[in-house]
């Protein structure tokens with residue numbers, strides 16, 4: 001029995017990468033998991049199978065407000081202790097040559113999606129509950145090569161974090177964010193499978209390594225724990241010193 005026994009957590013994008021590790025680590029502490037996925041049901045089932053007790057799977061495309069509303073209708077009157085807004089995408093969007101479709105996809109998935117999820121989750125979230133947003137160090141630094149829109153969506157997620165912390169303080173709902181640096185997942189695999197790119201990145205990493213999903217998940221679990229009960233409105237870099 002862990003310290004989160006008897007609690008319920010909804011983790012968006014829980015099927016793969018960072019979200020998978022968050023589901024696993026929250027479950028290890030005893031939380032019951034509602035695992036959201038979008039298109040990869042097999043990965044969601046695979047993650048659920050690693051948890052060792054029943055996991056509720058729910059599906060929605062973060063780009064669809066109606067899809068998000070349907071997902072919450074499926075959850076009925078479930079009471080939530082934790083909401084982790086983790087689902088997100090990374091697309092290159094060079095200014096000057098990006099299509100309207102990719103611009104809309106980025107904004108709808110990374111920014112409008114977590115806003116709508118949170119709005120729909122509030123009636124289910126207990127007073128005193130926690131929201132953890134997954135932003136990125138990309139929201140705080142300039143990165144060459146078409147990353148401005150990704151960075152802007154993540155800066156927006158940090159802004160949600162500060163503002164929701166104030167808006168939801170009367171209900172004693174704590175709102176914080178984790179801001180990962182370079183983490184080994186499917187999202188970054190195309191970059192780091194290129195040895196030259198990996199070498200360049202590692203040279204810029206003060207701790208000389210890429211991060212793991214588990215290292216991010218450990219901080220999410222902390223932010224959901226009793227030990228974090230006086231922390232709200234913060235965004236914590238998990239970047240091996242890349243952003244200080």
Ligand SMILES: NC(=O)c1ccc[n+]([C@@H]2O[C@H](COP(=O)([O-])OP(=O)(O)OC[C@H]3O[C@@H](n4cnc5c(N)ncnc54)[C@H](OP(=O)(O)O)[C@@H]3O)[C@@H](O)[C@H]2O)c1
Nearest residue numbers: 013015016017018038039040061062087088136183185187
């Ligand atoms: N990896 C990094 O270096 C890094 C660094 C900073 C921040 N982050 C952030 O961390 C979060 C997780 O990233 P990751 O690296 O774990 O990514 P990932 O391995 O690509 O996994 C992405 C997750 O998001 C879900 N998802 C993708 N598009 C979606 C959509 N349109 N609607 C709903 N769900 C969708 C996926 O569901 P399906 O499996 O069903 O497709 C999957 O569960 C993201 O917000 C990302 O921006 C990552």
